[in-house]
Amino acid sequence: MLNKVPQVTLLFWLVKICSTTVGETGADFLNDTLGFGLTGTTLVAAGALAVGLAVQFAVRRYIPAIYWTNVVVISVVGTLFSDNLVDGWGVPLSVSTLIFAVGLAAAFIAWYRSERTLSIHTIVTRRREAFYWIAILFAFALGTSAGDWFAEGMGLGYLPSAAVFAGAIGVVAVARFGFKASEVLTFWIAYVLTRPLGASLGDLFTQSKADGGLGFGTGAVSDAFLLIIVGGVLVFTVQQRSAGRRDRAEQGLVGA
Structure with a gap:
């Protein structure tokens, strides 16, 4: 089968960050605003996934x-x-961050031992695709705990936490493009870091002003970021169809 993962572009990262923000605000919206509760929200989301x-x-x-x-x-x-883990079972944010970091490391180790690569450019088998989504799940969970740990556990606040993670992503970008660091390594580091960045932004926009946020509400913020995601997906779809037409045209010329 063809590679099941999109090309990594600037638009990819924009939509990824918006997706992580919606993950934070969407979970809060289902849990609090709609009154699903933590267990109900988890069941609904897991079923949808x-x-x-x-x-x-x-x-x-x-x-x-x-x-x-x-x-x-x-x-x-x-x-x-x-x-x-944190709200339901009372696990400290520092511990939950460590748990998910170990889980992500274990997923990467199992993936590499099985496939001898962690590259997202070769997600062309069911096994690699399974490893890919498992790693993403742990990356999102890790990012959530890390973002909350910095903003709430360490008392940095949402805006400073977002600035810290944005700065870390900038360092990774310099390492990749300025010093030719490993593409695979820098991709996954950036992928993990965008999650706490998105979580911090989500909390910044939705939490009350008394808690250090802007108080816009989870529904409005989720809708705004979803619109950006939908716009990005439309662009991706148009690009993919254009690439498909070019490939078919080139194949026709070769066949002729």
Whole structure:
């Protein structure tokens, strides 16, 4: 089958950050505003993820709408995993961050031992695709705990925490493009860091002013970022179709 992961571009990172923000605000919206509760929200989100991933695994190529829907839903599920540990079971944020970091490391080790690569450019088998989504789930859960740990556990606040993670991503970008650091390594570091960045931004926009946020509300913020995601998916779809037409045209010329 064809590679099931999109090309990594600036638009990819923009939509990824928006997806992580929606993961934070969407989980809070379902949990608090709609009154699903933590358990109910987790069940609904996990069920939606199971259906979405079943569709994702059934197709044999990258389809933007399916892929990014799963990214948004798995972001919500990752947030809920962290919230269940911290709010449901009373696990400290520092410990939950460590737990998910170990889980992500274990996923990477198992992936590499099985496939001898962690590259997202070769997600062309069901096994690699499974490892890919497992790693993403742990990355989202880790990012949620880390973001909350910095903002709340360490008392930095939401805006300073967002600035810290944005600065860390900038360092990774300099390492990749300025010093030619490993593409695979820098991609996954940036992927993990965008999650606490998105979580911090989500909390900044939605938490009350008394708690250091801007108080816009989870519903409005989720809708705003979802609109950006939908716009990005539309661009991805147009780009993919244009690339497909070019490939077919080139194949026709070669055949002629």
